Amino acid sequence: MNVVVTGLGTTSPLGGDVASTWEAALAGRSGVRTLENDWAEQYGVPVTFAGQLVVPPSEVLSRPETKRMDPSAQMAIVAAREAWADAGLAEAEVDPERLGSIVSSGIGGVWTLLTAWDTVKERGASRVLPLTVPMLMPNSPTAYVSLEFKARAGAHAPVSACASGAEAIGMGFEMIQSGRADIVICGGTEAAIHPLPISAFAAMQALSKRNDDPQGASRPYDVSRDGFVLGEGAGVVVLESEEHAKARGARVYASLLGLGMTADAHHIAAPEPNGAGQTRAMELALERAGLTTADVAHVNAHATSTPVGDMIEARGIRSLLGSHADQVLLSATKSMTGHLLGGAGALESVFTVKALETRTAPPTINVTEPDPELQVDLVRDTPRALPEGQIAAINNSFGFGGHNVALVFGV
Template sequence: MNVVVTGLGTTSPLGGDVASTWEAALAGRSGVRTLENDWAEKYGVPVTFAGQLVVQPSEVLSRPETKRMDPSAQMAIVAAREAWADAGFGEDGVDPDRLGSIVSSGIGGVWTMLTAWDTVRDRGAARVLPLTVPMLMPNSPTAYVSLEFKARAGSHSPVSACASGAEAIGMGFEMIQSGRADVVICGGTEAAIHPLPLSAFAAMQALSKRNDDPQGASRPYDVSRDGFVMGEGAGVLILESEEHAKARGARVYAHVLGVGMTADAHHIAAPEPNGAGQTKAMELSLERAGLTTADVAHVNAHATSTPVGDMIEARGIRALLGSHADQVLLSATKSMTGHLLGGAGALESVFTVKALETRQAPPTINVTEPDPELQVDLVRDTPRALPAGQIAAINNSFGFGGHNVALVFGA
């Protein structure tokens, strides 16, 4: 069964919707900035910048909605509403028994959990909000999306660290192919710009500490890269069986052609040094799509800007594509958005679909001296044109725990 993308939604460090986010991405603008808080002084947090949302959910949602949802769920609802409207469902909508919801988060309601603990410690257990558990649970975003759109075919939330959003889209693809649903609202969300996650990632030496140059801190594939930049936001795609989309005359952005999922089984945080699991995920995605490497024109890389991880992925892409890698345009959009953790694969799927639709590969910024080991054509500073005709693009997402997900889109 063919699966298509009929709706897109996001709220991100580049914009409050898809149009503004994509415009900023093509312009090569950074969404990273210095945080306006006293965390560094009060707690000694060593990183003072992140990719924060341009439009806060409180500017879009009602006060009762923000009070009963963790920020991660708020972001998911904002993106889901945009995607649903973009898909053009009329008053009849979709048969609820044929509609699914799969929205993931890598960390979940960290703001709710830690705020509740502060309440217990400072004011006593009796002052904890009754909705604390429904707000902090990692399936809260998909549950609220399911409630909003009456999605009864199934509501799921795979938690696989930074691969979570991409895995949700892969599961949505499989949910439709298996016949469980005609339409699935799927994607990822994350709201973890909080002193604890920042401190913990910094302790792992995972974060860039370029406090004096926030916008230049995320530098995928540059020889001076020193870690990722925390980001926040959500991305949501409406996936639909092609038959269902045609029956209602829906506009189709792209086809979802294949998904590959593997596990490194190597280390709780570090990727397998040879990138075998990553390459295998890409191979499986193309095999399932019925494509060869010659069909691939574009890759949106995971590329977090870490000294080790970037080149493991780049070598894997080269190993997969061989000499055809010279004709493939590589983009590393985390250079502009920061790393949305569980939301990253979803936002970058939005970018991948938009790249196919507009035939423009978005740029990678902040790369002044590319790593000499890089053997794929990196799009730097300004967008580059993708070829006409039928082409395919891969979106890679990898996560702590050794999770590897590769999605193939085609148009």
């Protein structure tokens, strides 16, 4: 059963919706900025910048909605509403028994959890909000999406660290192919710009510490890369069976053709040094799509800007594509958005679909001196045209714990 993308939604460090986010990405703008707080002075937090939302959910949602949802769920609802309307489903008759929701978070309601603990310590247990557990649950975003759109075919939330959003889209693909649903609202969300996650990632030596140059800090594949930049936001896509989409005359952005998922079984945080699991995920996705490497025109890389991880993925892409890698355009959009953790693969799926729809590969910024090991054609600073005809694109997402997800989209 063929699966197509009929709706897109996001709220991100580049914009409050897909149009503004995509425009900023093509312009090569950075969504990273210095945080306006006193965390560094108060707690000694060593990193003072991140990719914050352009449009806070409080400007879009009602006050009762923001009061009962963790920020991660708020962002998911904003993106899901846009995707739903974009798919033309707001006025359509949708069978709730054939509608699914799969929206993931890598960390869950960390703001709710830590705020509630502060309340216990400072004001006592009796002052904890009754909605604390429903707000902090990692499945809260998908549950709220399910409630919003009456999705009764299933509401799921795979938690696979930074691969969570991509895995949610992969599960949506399988949910439709298995016959469980005709439509699935799927994606990822994350709201973890909080002093504890920042401090913890910094303690792992995972974050860039370029406090004097926030917008230049995320620099995938550059020889001076020194870690990722934390971002926040959500990306949501509406997946639909091709048959169902045609029956209602829906506009189709692209097809989701293949999914590959593997596990490194190597280390709780570090990727397997040879990238075998990452490469295998890409291979499986192409096999499932019925495509060869010659069909691939574009890759939106996981590329977080870490010294080790970037080149493991790049070598895997070169190994997979061989000499055809010279004809493939590589984009690393985290250079502009920062790393949305559980929302990253979903936002980057939106970018991948838009790249195919517009035949334009978005740029990678901040790469002043590419790593000499890089053997794939990196799109730097300005967008570049993708070829006409039938083409495919790969979106890679990898997470702590050895989770590897590759999605293949095509037009």
